[in-house]
Amino acid sequence: MFTTRPELTGDFGMVAGTHWLAAATGMSVLERGGNAFDAAVAAGFVLQVAEPHLNGPGGEVPILLWSEAERKVSVVCGQGVAPAAATIDRFTSGLGLDLVPGTGLLAATVPGAFGGWLLLLERWGTWPLADVLEPAISYAERGVPVVTGMAATIGTVERLFAEHWPTSAATWLPGGAVPAPGSRLANPVLAATYRRVVAEARAASPTREGQIAAARAAWYSGFVAESIAKFCAETAWRDTSGEVHGGLLTGDDMAAWRAGVEEPVTFGYHGHTVCKTGPWGQGPVFLQQLALLAGHDLTAMGHLSPDYIHTVTEAAKLAFADREAWYGDSAEVPVSDLLAEAYAGERRALIGATASLLQRPGSPGGRSPRLPAARGVGAGPQAGAGEPTVRADGAVSGDTCHIDVVDRHGNMVSATPSGGWLQSSPTIPDLGFCLGTRAQMFWLEEGLPNSLRPGARPRTTLSPSFALRDGRPWLAFGTPGGDQQDQWSLNFFLSVVHFGLNLQEAIDAPMFHSEHFPSSFYPRESRPGVLAVEDRVPGAVLAELRRRGHIVEPRDPWSLGRLSAVAREDFLKAAANPRGAQGYAVGR
Template identity: 50%
Template sequence: MTYTPPPSTTTRPQLEGVHGFAASTHWLATGAAQAVLERGGNAFDAVVAGGFVLHVVEPHLNGPGGDLVGIFQTAGATAPTVLMGQGPAPRGATIAHFRAQGLELVPGAGGLAAAVPLAVDAWLLLLRDHGTLDLDDVLGAAITYAREGHPLLPAAAATIGRVADLFRAHWPTSAALWMPEGTAPRGGDLVRNPAYADVLQDLVHASAEAGGDRAARIDAARARWQRILHAAVAFLAHPHRHSTGTDHAAVLADADVDSLAASYEPAVTATFRGRTIAKAGTWTQGPALLQALRLLEPMPDDRLDPSTVEGAHTIIEVLKLALADRDAHFGDGVDPSPLLDDAYVDGRRGLLGARASREWRPGSPTGEPPHRPPLFTASAADSGTGEPTVSASGQTRGDTCHIDVVDRWGNIVAVTPSGGWLQSSPTVPELGFCLGTRLQMCWLDPDSPSALRPGARPRTTLTPTLLLEDGLPVAALGTPGGDQQDQWQLPLLLRMLVGGYTAQEAIDAPTLHTTALIDSFWPRTWNPAGVVAEDRLGDDIIAGLVERGHDVLRAGDWTLGRLSAVGIDRRRLLASGAPVLWAAANARGMSGYAAGR
């Protein structure tokens, strides 16, 4: 049996050129990044410009009080690098404190769930070390959109509408920012955030006043950012409503934000069909994608085709095994190598069967029994699709953004920013943003590898990808989607690397994912055989999955994934010897775009 051929048409062309390309989940972020490339900036200048615009134009998906994970390779480098923008738990975030508050889980909304916010510091660190421009050159677009206004996405307006009663009754500062007329805005309404514009302008002023070289000027802005966050600490020290229906004060302290610092780490890698896939470590879910690819590698091509019953079933069952290992073993400081060991992966592959497993089946890569979190079951109807930011049950959920950039010098970068959603916690009025709730991914169980521990990073879902051939990067990609991020990247990679699809063809192709995992977000449910599939996958494929025992929720035709990607086609060289660059973006959600020349 042959692999399903790519579609004859796509929603848009895969863009190709030689100067540079940007792709993201919002057209204004893509435009800001591309404008920086046109002014002579490199990929890192451009991705930072676009990243700050995402704070403004997708406030329901990310914010300056949140976090990010990036992965990149500079021109001439021999290995990829991870940009670590995930803040740790504050010093006061102990299991004992949360238990004393009467809590069994970390809340999904409210300041008590706030990790130290590292997104802005990470963007500035990347700009300092790998960019070429000054801060005023890259923040101009974000400041303009925040001060002058931008059209609100329909999904953002819908999110505000769903939390309008919460804002009115309990979070009045959020109501003042997002509902200034007393009612939720509509999609397309022009919205402004002058307080955040002032914050960004303050960073620019701090940088300009510092003098010294470019690195010193950007470090001055990083120091100013720490002081700015003191206002958030003071504001959230007052008890306020959380997702539990109870009121609590945050534990984040000035000392936590004064010591914040983003950093770099080596990537974790695995090979698949002669390529290298690079991810962040087990403080993210990234190694689960690597394990899934290792499980699939020796199988015949038709079992790797998500557009067949056998392929879709196999991919789902492989993901269930990899994600069970994620939920049992991943956490800050955990070595991923035993989970990717050849003998261990071979043993896991032997568990795959012809019918859907309804068991939670983590392995024991080091011989120690796996940690078993509580399994709170949920029906397929209650499981979210990852898009939009409110689950099918009506509970407000956060999501994420993504941006990729490649430049003519060969620099390439993918960043997945998230957290600090407008529905995360009350807006700090003088700052125009709130803090995130990433600690909800920690367990109040000291035996868990992802236990809540002061100074430890919560195991985040943020997971961008870098693809390499012969040690050189050829693609950077990622998507929003919480627990679905690597699940949606897997079919894309299989279609590209096995099926011969272009990135745009793979992004446009119908996809699916499993909900047979322990949800990373409050209230942490599990659906033993759940599958969510786009209707375009086809009636025969969906019926075949049901016959094999999967509980399938149809999600509509264009609902799953907001993937984007950029790349370097090193097999196609121009007369100058330069390779062709490319970019692809997603039509789902009607906001993602790529641009370049």
């Protein structure tokens, strides 16, 4: 099979991700004696500078990791929570809204990325904070090459910045113009923010652990928190509601939050144990799809055959319907029942010969499902099939990053940082970054698992993946892509497990996904029956899928899926996505 680049193999270390500067930074840490956790943290902070249209310091990060010393998989939750003042009544009765806006200050949750990365460094890493932050500080001071996607994103919000968000214009429109692809773009204010964090940490303690604790305090109860609280309380900005709003996030909200460590949710499939976050993210939907597909002979169907694409798509519709009905942080989620074979068997029987156009959540453990009130049906594709925010003209743009690392000791990391996009919220002028908008994923309806509630995590789409093979750590992988993350990642995984593709072949293979279920992003529309397929899939296959009732939308030949992966086998292995000309894998 044709591949755009080789699957990398070696025995020292591997890093793969969505930007070459981050991957190279991670590898440089491994070369200088750092472990996989040090490398992932350094790469994660570089991603904030190199891909500011895809993630930022005001965003969040879920992390899955294998510690060779502990011999287990752990989940780091770097997802911040809703402010204490963020109640449904505040939005509906107080502000007259029926959705949390997709941009602006109202949609901010506590920025969790900094706490998540620091927890990974503190508990499993070995390097001092200053050393892992230095590459990001250097790139922010000296500038990074503007990738095509960044220039295009800034171009879409140029008028919004110029007319309504002047602090963002000052940061992202140097000289009053959209930066050209390939030009150098610096963020000296962000560099100064991180330099001050390092200086305060060094002044507070001589030890690595003490400095990490002091940096956390500077961020969540010191000068960073003070600037965020002041900006939310004293400024107001136009958002996607069409109105001008201030923010709800306070210093107390910042100080009360800490990143945490959790056990993964797991599922066994054909000798593999797949590990995901809990249902505060969409991760278990990957496992539910595996449970449904376990009763089908996918290998016999053939890779990317009509039977295969149809079956995988219909399983996705059922699993994502359960995501809408059951996942969230505001109710007890019946995870065991959702993954039980008896329940999967009942649901599997709903996969018929033709495409379903219905949203069909199930009744795990006999419970009655409840879906959020129906929203509109979208007319066009979910832009980029990514993580959208809404620009001034009502169209959408935005996405996410990913990084995977494995070191010579056997430690592994899969992380999906996102949020705090430069286009999501006005830049805080004395910090050099903006807040995230993850609260747009809450519902403003009482009684749902994902109802807005003070102190709750929004049910996110961020979904890093980890898999063991025969009980041994094997594969760390993931992708940007919003609601599509656990479809593209699943297709990649099935390609490797059932059809023997290597990592690069599975990433390069034509990709597809369903847009049948409600989007997790403002304005929360669904597109029943729509199946997006890269048009490298043969026309005869697309015709047969149409005959079965799918609303097939051919997409450009290299446009869907942005996966990266690292693996531990006889050798260490890595691969990265060619789409968009940014993904990069490096190792030896």
